[in-house]
Amino acid sequence: MQSRVSLFILVYALMIVLSTVALYLLREQRVDVYISLNILSYYVSYAVVRPSISTNIVRIINIILFILFIAIVAYRIYEVLAP
């Protein structure tokens, strides 16, 4: 089980490094873009590696990140619809 967690953290860290470096090189200045890409990296690595941990804190983290992602997307949609 621990090896799955280590693999998950490794994949997640690699994805964060790639996305963050790419965004910074593109001179991206919006904070929410970094956070939303980080959340996407989390869910992609979670779906690929499937660490299969069902502790309460992991469930809470999943819910919080999902709500944060929805809030960021909703804010961006709101900005487009009502500039």
Next chain:
Amino acid sequence: MNTSLLILGLNIVVVSALLSLYGLIIGDSGLVGIAASLGLAGGVIVAYSRAPQDPSTTSLLNYSKALVNTVTSVLEDLDLLESNICIARKDTELLMVYSKTPCPVEVDPGLGFSSGSPYLAIPIETPSIEITETSSTSITEESIERVLRSLLIDDLTICRGVKVASEGESYRVFITGLAEYLKDFTKYPIDPYTILVLTVVSYTTSARCVRLVQRIHMPEGLMLILRVEK
């Protein structure tokens, strides 16, 4: 808890806080974004540091193997290796009974004799499961499947799929994607899948006795055929 992961996560959070502070001071929102992303990763690592570690799983497996070997030896001495396995209800207590007699009525925990044949009865902890149905008449294969999924997949993560089919008082429980470290136990009389499934069915149906009719090993998993005696 994994202390090294916890320390790593906390360090990342502290570094990200300092980096975001620096980004705010120099007015670089890109740097603040990197810091926020880093802080989020630190938080995730802190959360995952609370996952169970390999050494505890290994020691628990060794402990379980020692217990299973002991009980198997006792069953062998009592000539109960080819016995009937059932969960009997005694007041509020559930007992896992190994006996030549199917579903013996009067059993006490430990070794004993019922209808002239020996039995071994082991008290079973009632699983922490929630039953939404209020009456026992509304217990269906779907509700048993739901409870089994919640316990075996969501809480214990010891299999990938559970399917329940009923034929009168008999239930067929098909468990797929067994956990690698528990596969060996299915060859022994004391097998976590059998115990958990029998306990859940006994608990949800409130039956006097739930008997294991057959245990079929399949390439994809395990098939348990149970009979509920009300």
